[in-house]
Amino acid sequence: MPELPEVETVRRSLEPLLKGKSIINVEVNLPKLIKIPFNNAEVFKKNLQGKLIDKIERRGKYLLFLLEDNWILVIHLRMTGRLLYMNHDCPVEKHTHLIFYLDNQQDLRFHDVRQFGLIYLVKKNDLQEIKGLANLGVEPLNDDFTAGKLIEMIGSKKQKVKSFLLEQKYIAGIGNIYADEILFQAKIHPEEPVNNLTEKQINMLLKAIKDRLTEGIRYGGTSIKDYVDGLGNTGQFQKHLYVYGKSGEPCLLCGTQIERKKVGGRNSHYCPHCQAKKVNT
DNA sequence: AATTGTACCTGTCAGC
DNA sequence: TGCTGACAGGTACAAT
DSSP: OOHHHHOOOOHHHHHHHHHHHHHEEEESSSSSGGTTTTTHHHHHHHTTTTTTTTEEEEEEEEEEEEEGGGEEEEEEEETTTEEEEETTTSOOOOOOOEEEEEEEEEEEEEEETTOOOEEEEEGGGGGGSSHHHTTTBOOSSSTTHHHHHHHHHTTTTEEEEEHHOOOOOBSSSSHHHHHHHHEEEEEETTTGGGGGHHHHHHHHHHHHHHHHHHHHHHHHHHOOSOOOTSSOOOGGGGGOOOTTOOOOOOOOOOOOBBBBEETTEEEEOOOOOTOOOOOOO
């Protein structure tokens, strides 16, 4: 579910509410979600008790809660994870797997229907133990993500551009929805081999990555099924999608029917006219 | 090294 | 009305 814009929206919604608050206790209903300390709810709880929350950061699709004493709580929402800030008296919904009790009568609750979420509690010096986080590639909205950097990353790789965009070790934070929207804006077919892109196409791709992710954040993320921010509010970017989930509908630019096809195991939505495959030259 | 398949879960929806 | 199977915003790991 949540890709970079959704995770960033959650971060922005939670940070002002959590900054300066302390975690007085933790309820763990599904210990297997805790990857570090592995499946160990007791150690997890003990190390969180009484810790002040200094700051919330985001890296790719990971949220990092910087705590007192160099502890960092790292959460990945995967497909259906939600982090919700609410009054301690609110009824606990089904699929609520962790509850962080705060010192202001409020809770931060981790809710996850599919139980794919990943939770880690590490000291700052041990952050690299979280492999998925340590291996993340460039942060796409940072200024150091340039056309030169993108060309360098592509190198002689000949995988499909859609698959390339989804690899977190190259660019951190793009998922299936934004990958399709990015390729539509860049007018590139999802199956185009990435090393076959012209310099002009790479520049279009770079701009599309930055544009679509920025717009996604501006509209508070894409709420199709499950996604909500830290206050339970839906995003609005689903109203601004051009291709994702629109197979059979006319392209908003040319009227051609949007197609859907599996690319690298993931459904991909694209306009066969606007995103025509290059002819071999 | 690069790529593909499978596993992890529950809920929803289309088709019968 | 069920029932069944396919599918879902992601990634870790195994197999090739």
